[in-house]
Amino acid sequence: MTALSTVPALFKLHRLKFAGLLLIANLALLAHLWLGDSLPVSQWSWTDIAGEGGSALLVLVWIGLLLRGRPAGQVTTLLFLGLACLFFSLWIDTLDEVVELPFGTRWDKWLESGPMPVGFILMTLGIYHWHREQLAITAQMEKRERLFREYRLFDSLTPLCGAEYLRLQLQQALAQARDDRQPLSLAMLDIDDFSALNRAYGHAEGDRVLQAVSQLLVLNLRRQDLLCRLAGDRFVVLMPNTGEQQARVLAxxxxxxxxxLAHRSSEHGERLPLSTSVAVVMAQHDDPQTLLERLNLALARARQPVQARRA
Amino acid sequence: MNAAAGWFECDTRFIPGHFQPGMLIDLALGRGLNSHRLLRGTGLFYEDIVAGTARLSPQQWLALIGNVRTLPAGEDIGFLLGQRSLPGHFGAASHAFAQAAHLHDALDVLIEQRAQLSPLLTPRLEVDDNRLQLHWLDAYGCGEQYRFVLEASMAAVASATRWLSGERLPWRFEFRQAQPRHIEQYWVHLGDALRFERPRDSMVLPREWLHRPWPGASTIAAQGARLESQRQLAEQRLHSSLLDQLHDYLLAHIRDPLNLERVATAFGLSPATLKRRLQKHGTHFQEQLDLARLHVALHLYEARGYSNDAVAAYLRFNDTTNFRRSFKRWTGQSPSALRQLLGWAPG
Incomplete structure (x- = not known):
């Protein structure tokens, strides 16, 4: 059996931050209990407790999701600090409902109102940098996504999107091409004898080949092209504003x-022989599914000589 | 216990956890599913599976598959599981399969050792003058997981026979289901010869491939492994499933008047008990009887070139109209429509 998980849990990176927040929240609770008197339950205002306590709890959930989903860094720290201040304000607010401090106490008002504006300023800074970060990531995602993002359609193995995303993209691209009276071409790439490679070097090595090949293909595309992994070892490139001849050259x-590509096995470092078959079609009056079927058929025809050579 | 009665049911624990289930668990963990979610509701413990001591019932194995299928973008997992699972590392059964001298040998081993190599679906081989057909039948009532299991089973045979024969065999794949949305997975993992909405789930190949010698086969090693696997089968008391044995019985007695009472007696059960056991597998007597009659009818059409009248008479239908109506109920198509579709000789 392989290890339970290959990626370290992101939350572990932030354990100290989270523990610190809980510690401070607890200190505030202790200070309240020590200096004040807890109100009898009959005097609790349940609507206030539910409103303020519930908000505090939700902010804590946001913090949890944020820390579970993000690597460490400036943006994460800013967002965390901002949310932490928000949480702290709401938390003190909730404590006020159940603990009565001696008359004339001022510090709790400061604890309640002070962190709120600070939190909002930090959050604003955080979100601004997050926006910059998003732009940078979108630039990195170029050739792997176009115009819309749908994380549920991400491929599980390679940093590409899968067949379902391709169909959605095709739908849009076909309509666009018709409107602009521009050609649209698709290329399909399939690694020859990939199953033999899996048998010989193991499936983990096969997965690494797919990852390497997808990175390599991205490097060799133009800015407007889109690469998806259709299934298994088969990739599709969507090429807008491209005629069949040009698409053939690119393919x-x-x-x-x-x-x-000199991909070397991780075990012995020997070079794995890689070759691919490619096919190209230009969109005519197709819908996404028939276009993909036509492309698949073209690939089957392109592969026949390869198989005949082997036989 | 059913084992004493000579058959396995969907709650008989006979599937070693580190065989196919272990492979699927590896795949799912690699996709980031955690082991708690993976085993939730199966009554299994990860430690037992790793230790090689867990035995799963078909029900548990299906529950595990159900959990894996909650993964997003998991349409390929059945195929990937299949590609890993034959010949597999399941002891003598896997050795015997890997040492096969030709396709016929390999399929014989697969069928004989199905409790180990294909526990959920029963492969049945039918060879006529022109071609061989490998039909897949539900052995334990796979329910919602049937398609996943079928994808894995077909991918397993396609991938293993390709590897062992050293060439891509021109299998044609036939499915009862309509064309699925994730058709690209079928293209990549099975091939382009796909037919949907057919009367059976089958893999079809021209007969000439059946006895072509495979490279790397060794007669002595093959014989030894085969005998060893047969010994193990007997020692471990691995029986076939109730549904398998029922299907065999129905095929053998298809021309006799068949009803629940008679068949129950033959199986040493009361009619109520047989009914309950079938219900447990998500089926009932009439469905199983119809399935057997359909298989016989298709065999008569394809291999013997029978006419509708002849098939109806063989199956002891009172008249052909009645038979045609039944046939349409079994397959969704009339015999003549299917005849045209499948290109049988006109009857």
Whole structure:
């Protein structure tokens, strides 16, 4: 059996931050209990407790989701500090409802109202940098997504999107191409004898090959192209504003790039022989599904000589 | 206990946890599913599976599959499981499969050792003058997981026979289901020869491939492994499933008047008990009888070239109209429509 998880849980990176917040919240609670008197339950205002306590709890959930989902860094720290201040304000507010401090106490008002504006300023800074970060990530996602993002359609193995995303993209791209009276071409790439490679070097090595190949293909695309992993070892490139001839040239270059990829096995470091078959079609009056079927058929025809050579 | 009665049911614990279930668990963990969610509701413990001591019932194995299928973007998992699971590392059964001299040998081992190599679906081989057909039948009532199990089973045979024969065999894949949305997975993992909405779930191949010698096969090693696997099968008291044995019985007695009472007696059960046991597997007597009659009818059409009248008479239908109506109920198509679709000789 393999290890339970290959990626370290992100939350572990933030354990100290989270523990610190809980510690401070507890200190505030202790200070209240020590200096004040708890109110009898009959005097509790349940609507206030539910409103303020519930908000505090929700903010804590946000903090949990944030820390579970983000690596450490400036943006995470800013967002965390902002949310932590918000939580703290609401928490003190809730404590006021159940603990009565001696008349004339001022510090609790400061604890309640002070962190709130600070929190909002920190959050604003955090969100501003988050926005910058998003732009940077979107630039990095170029050629792997176009115009819309849907995390549920991300491929589980490679940093690409899968077939369902491709169908959605095709729908849009076909309509766009019709409106602009521009050609649209698709290329399909399939690694030859990938199953033999899996048997010989193990499935983990096969997965690494797929990851390496997808990175390599991305490097060899133009800015407007989109690469998806259709299934298994089969990739599809969507090429807007591209005629069949040009698409064929690009597809051939992709095939050659994979041929020249010196992927070495992680066990013994020997080079794995890689070759691919490619096929190209230009969209006519297709819907996404028939276009993909046509492309798949073209690939089957392109592969026949490969199989005949082997036989 | 059913084992004493000579068959397995869906709650008989006979599937070693570190066989196919272990492979699926590896795949799912690699996709980031945690082991608690994976085993939730199965009554299994991760430690027992790793230790190799867990035995799963078909029900538990199906529950595990159900949990894995909650993964997003998991349409390929059945196929990936299949590609890993044959010949597999299941002791003598896997050795015997891997040493097969040709396809026929391999399929014989697969069928004989199905309790280990294909516990949930029963492969049945039918060979006529032109082609071989490997039909897949539900052995324990897979229910919602049937498609997943079928994808895994077909991918297993396609991938293993390709590897062992050293060439891509031109299998044609036939499915009862309509074309699924994730058709690209079928293209990549099975091939382009796919047919949907057919009367059976089958893999079809021209007969000439059946006895082509496979490279790397060794007669002595193969014989030894085969005998060893047969010994193990007997020692471990691995029986076939109740549904399997019922299907065999119905096929053998298809021309006799068949009803629940008679069949129950033959199985040493009361009619109520047989009814309950079938219910447990998500089926009932009439469904199983119809399935057997359909298989016989298709065999008569395809292999013997029978006409509708002849098939109806063989199956002891009172008249052909009645038979045609039944046939349409079994397959969704009339015999003549299917005849056209499948290109049988006109009857």
């Amino acid at each position: 051939t270059e992709l095939r050659e790039a994979v041929c020249h």
